[in-house]
Amino acid sequence: MIHPALSCMYICTLFNPDLSVSSQLRLVQKCLQDVVGPSPRVLLESFTNWAELISYDRVFVMKPESVEEIQRAVYAAHACRRQVRAVGSSHSSSPLFGDRGHIHLNLSNLALENGKRVILQPLNPDRPVAVVKVAPSVTQAELDRELEVMGYAFPFGPLVSDVTVAGSIATSSHVRHIA
Numbered sequence: 274m275i276h277p278a279l280s281c282m283y284i285c286t287l288f289n290p291d292l293s294v295s296s297q298l299r300l301v302q303k304c305l306q307d308v309v310g311p312s313p314r315v316l317l318e319s320f321t322n323w324a325e326l327i328s329y330d331r332v333f334v335m336k337p338e339s340v341e342e343i344q345r346a347v348y349a350a351h352a353c354r355r356q357v358r359a360v361g362s363s364h365s366s367s368p369l370f371g372d373r374g375h376i377h378l379n380l381s382n383l384a385l386e387n388g389k390r391v392i393l394q395p396l397n398p399d400r401p402v403a404v405v406k407v408a409p410s411v412t413q414a415e416l417d418r419e420l421e422v423m424g425y426a427f428p429f430g431p432l433v434s435d436v437t438v439a440g441s442i443a444t445s446s447h448v449r450h451i452a
């Protein structure tokens with residue numbers, strides 16, 4: 274891990290930046306990037322949830338491509354006193370997502386072993402159901418397609434096909450369907 278430069282320590286901690294001031298927000302962005310290193314990029318973007326009920330004008334966004342990049346992102350967040358939130362398909366209507374100055378992790382570039390996104394676990398005679406492992410951004414639609422190829426079906430899955438499996442689990446939504 275890269276140790277934050279003293280100037281960044283000052284900006285992120287002692288100085289307590291005023292995030293309503295664009296120039297100070299950009300200073301924090303630069304510090305986050307300095308700590309993270311070249312990848313993932315630290316972007317400043319607006320955020321709106323699916324129903325357009327929750328909008329934030331500027332949040333930091335990182336799109337890590339590996340577990341190591343997630344670790345670097347979280348380390349940088351800690352060093353710069355920022356909070357991190359994974360974001361799925363943004364279908365939640367509660368204010369779960371961090372506002373201005375928070376870091377949203379977009380996990381759509383993460384895959385499982387050998388670049389796969391859905392992996393059927395070895396069948397186990399002691400377990401009466403098939404089990405799959407999914408990448409963090411796999412949606413219900415993608416899971417359904419992959420399962421069909423494998424000869425399985427998710428009989429009572431959520432009707433909203435573009436929610437992510439991880440997002441549904443995190444909010445305990447569709448509880449009768451996803452476990």
Ligand SMILES: Cc1cc2nc3c(=O)[nH]c(=O)nc-3n(C[C@H](O)[C@H](O)[C@H](O)COP(=O)(O)OP(=O)(O)OC[C@H]3O[C@@H](n4cnc5c(N)ncnc54)[C@H](O)[C@@H]3O)c2cc1C
Pocket residue numbers: 323324358359360361362363364365366369380409410433435436437438439440441442443444445446447448
């Ligand atoms: C049109 C519509 C219909 C719906 N119908 C139903 C319904 O019938 N029944 C029901 O129960 N719910 C329903 N919902 C609610 C919806 O299923 C949940 O809000 C669900 O959490 C959305 O998943 P998401 O991928 O959009 O997650 P997001 O809304 O993006 O995120 C939800 C939470 O999950 C966390 N999260 C996301 N991805 C990850 C990850 N990879 N790792 C860790 N945490 C993560 C986020 O930090 C956040 O706290 C509906 C929503 C909509 C918009």
